[in-house]
Amino acid sequence: MKKILLFLVFVAGAFQATAQSATSIHSKGIEGCYTDYLIAFSERGANPVTDGQHDVVISVVHQGKSECYFGKATVKGGKLQRPVLIQKDDMSFVPMSSMFRSLDPEWLEKQDKNTYDEVNDGMSTVFLTQDKYEIRLFFYTFIHPSQRANRKAPPADVLLKK
Numbered sequence: 001m002k003k004i005l006l007f008l009v010f011v012a013g014a015f016q017a018t019a020q021s022a023t024s025i026h027s028k029g030i031e032g033c034y035t036d037y038l039i040a041f042s043e044r045g046a047n048p049v050t051d052g053q054h055d056v057v058i059s060v061v062h063q064g065k066s067e068c069y070f071g072k073a074t075v076k077g078g079k080l081q082r083p084v085l086i087q088k089d090d091m092s093f094v095p096m097s098s099m100f101r102s103l104d105p106e107w108l109e110k111q112d113k114n115t116y117d118e119v120n121d122g123m124s125t126v127f128l129t130q131d132k133y134e135i136r137l138f139f140y141t142f143i144h145p146s147q148r149a150n151r152k153a154p155p156a157d158v159l160l161k162k
Contacts, residue, residue, distance in 0.1 A: 049078070052075065056139055058070070059136045060134070062132065062133045069087065070086075071085050071087055079119065080137070104128045104132070107128040
């Protein structure tokens with residue numbers, strides 16, 4: 001249980017670090033899915049994540065590349081709870097702590113213990129693991145819908161035929 005709690009704390013902290021600087025993460029040139037999710041959530045925003053267990057996209061960034069996976073995470077009082085579950089290809093769920101080492105203790109020491117596990121704008125903070133994986137959760141069912149574009153009128157000579 002301690003391992004799972006420490007891992008979740010790590011994940012929450014890593015997400016916070018990334019959330020604080022969306023622009024700087026883009027300058028890192030991360031390949032893969034992470035940047036697309038971050039841009040979508042930053043541009044569109046999200047509804048507050050309600051208490052309960054929710055479907056999430058778990059982004060994992062390592063050495064400039066990202067992979068995204070489906071998972072489930074529980075939120076209570078606006079804060080991420082442990083364990084976070086990752087979905088396997090057989091559709092089962094296992095705790096993420098079974099895949100990644102605990103949160104980086106140096107990173108964890110620098111975090112505000114009252115806020116590092118908060119969920120804001122449909123995203124967790126960025127957590128850093130001991131093996132230098134950055135992990136962020138995206139609560140994709142809470143993202144605002146994309147804006148619809150206005151329909152443009154054709155030129156007057158086309159629309160106003162004689």
